[in-house]
Amino acid sequence: MQNQQPDYSLDREAYEDQVDRLVSSAQSRKGTIPLPLTFDSMRAGLAIVCALLSQVNCDKCEAKCCKSLPGNVYLLPSEQEYLSMKSLTQPCLFLDGNRCLIFHNRHRPLTCIRYPYQPGATSKDGIPAIALASECPEACRIAKDVYMTFRQMKQKFVDVGEEGYTENFFGIRR
Numbered sequence: 001m002q003n004q005q006p007d008y009s010l011d012r013e014a015y016e017d018q019v020d021r022l023v024s025s026a027q028s029r030k031g032t033i034p035l036p037l038t039f040d041s042m043r044a045g046l047a048i049v050c051a052l053l054s055q056v057n058c059d060k061c062e063a064k065c066c067k068s069l070p071g072n073v074y075l076l077p078s079e080q081e082y083l084s085m086k087s088l089t090q091p092c093l094f095l096d097g098n099r100c101l102i103f104h105n106r107h108r109p110l111t112c113i114r115y116p117y118q119p120g121a122t123s124k125d126g127i128p129a130i131a132l133a134s135e136c137p138e139a140c141r142i143a144k145d146v147y148m149t150f151r152q153m154k155q156k157f158v159d160v161g162e163e164g165y166t167e168n169f170f171g172i173r174r
């Protein structure tokens, strides 16, 4: 799975159309939405994924992900032991209406906690990258927001260069 990037040189409207098409295409394939975010360490990857997941607001969703589990969902050994099962199957036993009964439990499966993040994506240079599941409505919204914000950052980067960015954006003086 390789992450692609839209054309940042387009004007805002054309760029937005391109991002919309990228997200719609992922939705029609029921595939993943590649984001323009790469990471070079587990710590950086974790920080990005945490920031993205904190933006997911499930309030208006009818637990779409929990109602369409893909076959048997893998559980870590500790989760298997605590939940007394080998894998999560459809329908999930822990779903009550649209609520997860074990949402705040530390043994809620990692697969559930990290959703809609989709592991295994890379940039075209083979660098680990971030991708989200297009079946999640919040992932689609967040992906569009990230692309629009990233364009602004990219444009400013072109204006000030790496040195200027390090100093003015991150506040790091060398």
Ligand code: SF4
Pocket: 056, 057, 058, 061, 062, 063, 064, 065, 066, 115, 116, 135, 136, 137, 138, 139
């Ligand atoms: S599909 Fe997305 S928005 Fe809906 S419940 Fe799952 S994570 Fe939340």
Ligand code: SF4
Pocket: 065, 066, 069, 088, 092, 093, 094, 095, 096, 099, 100, 101, 102, 103, 108, 109, 112
């Ligand atoms: S354990 Fe909770 S979050 Fe995971 S599929 Fe079941 S109801 Fe959904």
